[in-house]
Amino acid sequence: MTRASEVDGTSPKGPRRRRKAEESREVILRAARDLFVSEGYAGVSMRKVAERAGCAPATIYSFFPGKRRLLHQIWEGVFEDLVKELKSSYADDADLEKLCRTYVDFWLDRPDDYRAIFLTEDHPQVSDEGYFVDSSQALPGLDVFCVALTDAQDRGEIERGDPVEMRSVLLCAMHGVALGLITVPEFAWGDSTRLKDNTIRALVRGMRRQET
Template identity: 75%
Template sequence: MTRRSAINSPPQEGRRRRRQAEESRAIILQAARELFASEGYEGVSMRKVAERAGCAPATIYSFFPGKRQLLHQIWEEVLQELMDELKYSYAKDADLEKLCLTYLEFWLNRPDDYRAIFLTQDRPPADNDDAGYFVDNSDALPDLDIFCVALSEAQDRGEIQPGDPVEMRSILFCAMHGVALGLVTIPEYGWGDPTHLKVNTIRTLVRGMRRTD
């Protein structure tokens, strides 16, 4: 071994190990996402995740203390991807209807993530008072305020009626999740054209918020 290669080996080895760790973590998270979506939270165990990921359970525990932490990490990563799309959409075209469509289409394009996140009830451990709910400890969730910003700016432009933006955002979310829940979990029902359903639902909602004077 030359002096140059001897000097360069430790940093290269460290980078290789970090890359391998990142790849292993990504494989574990993907396996967990698939299992949470198909079997629900109660049906998933760390051993099942390990089998799906093709690794030993000890490998998973080196990254995550338990399956709730696994789900929380999935929750955060998916929500961050959602927030990135919402911010891009609103920066490109500050339009409330388009922002809502971006939100709804995100979940309709990712039905497994929708099932894993929204069909799994978050249950903090009874023996840990500091654990809290995911919604109380999320880094990404506060960015949903972009809807309040969009509503407030539409009010300032006189496009929609006055009102509490937080309450109006909740109305939008309830309707959008109603569409997503139906199309994702009961696709066999005769909903009609999914594109017309999502567009017309959002259009009806937003138009219902418009000023009438």
């Protein structure tokens, strides 16, 4: 019989059980991420994930009710890490170009996470299911770009404009760099650092105030 102290964590067994459960959860997430990258969403089943993770399917269902929820949890964890790095970067040096480099470098350092997120489509299974972008708790953290753009506008470094729209321009262009370098590495892109830096520099310069 499970004692109440074991459930609420006052028994030494409580923390151990929670730690073991968290370790199992992380193993499942890593196994699922690798399968989504190699097999695509349609090619992944909870049974395949269980085989890769070395556990029973029932163990996975104890954490995640279905494959789509599992995929969304992978995405959420990655975006939490991304937002943490972006905010730390901007707190350390309030520079728009540096913030953009941090964003691109994050994906270049984690190419499988990039593939798992941006090469896997999000398809609601039933009509009342929403998209990941509508429910994510981490994605609003990308507003750090709006803060950086507004700060740069206030300092007179770039033109006034809608920071949300300007953020979209930055994100689309930065994704172009990451997508090319990650998914088509055999193309003659030249030096990847110069490609990244020159693209970001051109983007920010294009937003600068025009002298009259």
